[in-house]
Amino acid sequence: MQMDKLLKILKTNARLSVEDLAALAGLSPEETAAKIEGYEKSGVIKGYMAVTAEDFSDTDSVTAFIEVKVTPQAENGFDQIAKTIMSFEEVDSVTLMAGSFDLAVTLSGTNYKEVALFVARRLSTLPGVLSTSTHFVLKRYKESGFVIDGEVADERGLVSP
Amino acid sequence: MINYDSLIAKKCREMKPSGIRKFFDLANAREGIISLGVGEPDFQTPWSVRQAAITSLERGRTKYTANKGLADLRKAISGNIQKRIGVEYEPESQIIVTVGGSEGIDIAIRSLVDPGDEVLIVEPCFVCYSPIVSLSGGVPVPIPTRAEDKFKLTPEALKEKISSRTKLLVLPFPNNPTGGIMTRSDLEKIAEVLEGTDILVLSDEIYSSLTYGEKHVSITQIGNMAERTILVDGFSKAYSMTGWRMGYIAAPEPLTSQMLKIHQYAIMCSPTVSQYAAVEALRSCDEDIVKMREEYDQRRRWLVHALNRIGLDCFEPEGAFYAFPSIKRTGLSSERFCEELLDRYSVAVVPGNAFGETGEGHIRISYAYSINHIMTAVERMEKFVKEKTG
Numbered sequence: 001m002q003m004d005k006l007l008k009i010l011k012t013n014a015r016l017s018v019e020d021l022a023a024l025a026g027l028s029p030e031e032t033a034a035k036i037e038g039y040e041k042s043g044v045i046k047g048y049m050a051v052t053a054e055d056f057s058d059t060d061s062v063t064a065f066i067e068v069k070v071t072p073q074a075e076n077g078f079d080q081i082a083k084t085i086m087s088f089e090e091v092d093s094v095t096l097m098a099g100s101f102d103l104a105v106t107l108s109g110t111n112y113k114e115v116a117l118f119v120a121r122r123l124s125t126l127p128g129v130l131s132t133s134t135h136f137v138l139k140r141y142k143e144s145g146f147v148i149d150g151e152v153a154d155e156r157g158l159v160s161p
Numbered sequence: 162m163i164n165y166d167s168l169i170a171k172k173c174r175e176m177k178p179s180g181i182r183k184f185f186d187l188a189n190a191r192e193g194i195i196s197l198g199v200g201e202p203d204f205q206t207p208w209s210v211r212q213a214a215i216t217s218l219e220r221g222r223t224k225y226t227a228n229k230g231l232a233d234l235r236k237a238i239s240g241n242i243q244k245r246i247g248v249e250y251e252p253e254s255q256i257i258v259t260v261g262g263s264e265g266i267d268i269a270i271r272s273l274v275d276p277g278d279e280v281l282i283v284e285p286c287f288v289c290y291s292p293i294v295s296l297s298g299g300v301p302v303p304i305p306t307r308a309e310d311k312f313k314l315t316p317e318a319l320k321e322k323i324s325s326r327t328k329l330l331v332l333p334f335p336n337n338p339t340g341g342i343m344t345r346s347d348l349e350k351i352a353e354v355l356e357g358t359d360i361l362v363l364s365d366e367i368y369s370s371l372t373y374g375e376k377h378v379s380i381t382q383i384g385n386m387a388e389r390t391i392l393v394d395g396f397s398k399a400y401s402m403t404g405w406r407m408g409y410i411a412a413p414e415p416l417t418s419q420m421l422k423i424h425q426y427a428i429m430c431s432p433t434v435s436q437y438a439a440v441e442a443l444r445s446c447d448e449d450i451v452k453m454r455e456e457y458d459q460r461r462r463w464l465v466h467a468l469n470r471i472g473l474d475c476f477e478p479e480g481a482f483y484a485f486p487s488i489k490r491t492g493l494s495s496e497r498f499c500e501e502l503l504d505r506y507s508v509a510v511v512p513g514n515a516f517g518e519t520g521e522g523h524i525r526i527s528y529a530y531s532i533n534h535i536m537t538a539v540e541r542m543e544k545f546v547k548e549k550t551g
Binding site: 005024154 | 189194198203463515532
């Protein structure tokens, strides 16, 4: 199924006015406002946030990407363990993967040691977790469709027929 | 010292440089310009097409192809035309692969026009028809279209300009710069006028894949019109392949065989790498067209809405990627409007009269830009219009 047009637009820019959103989506402003309210109430839209391009060297924050292998449980597969992991405040995202590991976990900490200790003491000791492999993020180039590092130049001339 | 001027052929010397060129120089001389001035897509050529070109180079396919183009490409073009508009063209004898749609226009006009022949040109339009007609010794006869008619060619306007010397009608729809289109019923009325005459049609359908709402209809689909029509289309706009220079002509064999002679002597064949890329475009990129069209459509809706809001009356364009609002309310000429807008707010748009005198009182705004870019430019235009109409 195709993603709703309005939702698609909101995913690229959630700060447009209802009037602009309506014009882009080909809806009336009333329909647009009602649809957004519907998405918010039903939980299709979980929230809005800014995609920022902070310089990693300037902030006291490290982000890690952790591959987690787990033993699925008879009753609820991967859900139980995923829910346990996502309940940790440090964890930003938990995703079930197809491939050589099961859960992709991203988390942030103030320094490497903090992240390492979290993995060693809390994540890998959870019942059902077979192994973890931790990768630290060094630099982001593109995120959520936005270019974070490096400009994409328009190589076309200024005016052409 | 050689007096070069006296040596240049009269027809070339008298040819006016494109009005766009002049504006290009003005814009280029400045820094920090936000442009809505280009006539080419902003998307990347689909990756599979670029990959096909790389592969063709790796395999060393760097020789001439047949004059009229690779057999595989002509077959694919024929299949694509059949699929889109249901008209059959024989790949072996009725299709020529050209260097962009531009070359197709050139060889079509040059193969048909004798000195004194009149060529009807629907205006406003792309800039090349009239100079090529003049270069052939023909007489360009503009047919003005109007915003009130959604910039369509009407049968009345056509009839008015037909004379005993009329050889060819240039029909450029979907239209650059107006965004106007011709529906089936619009075309049927034109066909009725042409039926029974000896007038041929050069149908420039380079924007055929970019219509919003109504699906594109070609004049070749109407009655017997295909037998008097040279269809020009290509890859530049549909697949965002402007720099690849890939276009084609589809026409009855007695016409292609004549055009092919000019193509043979002037061009030899279209670039081989681009031809392999074009085969891939036709094979695998239908979905890319749909995605690009949806994106253009969003921007189109926003732009038309915004232009009308800021006081530039704009009819709803249904094709290509341009809006062509009226600037009459500001009291400025098209050129003055564009120069002042550039000067004061660093926004580049193209004066409507660059596309024929009928375009005076309008400007062409391209929406082949990201929506954020368009919004920033329109914000500046709004301030300018307010000052002028305040």
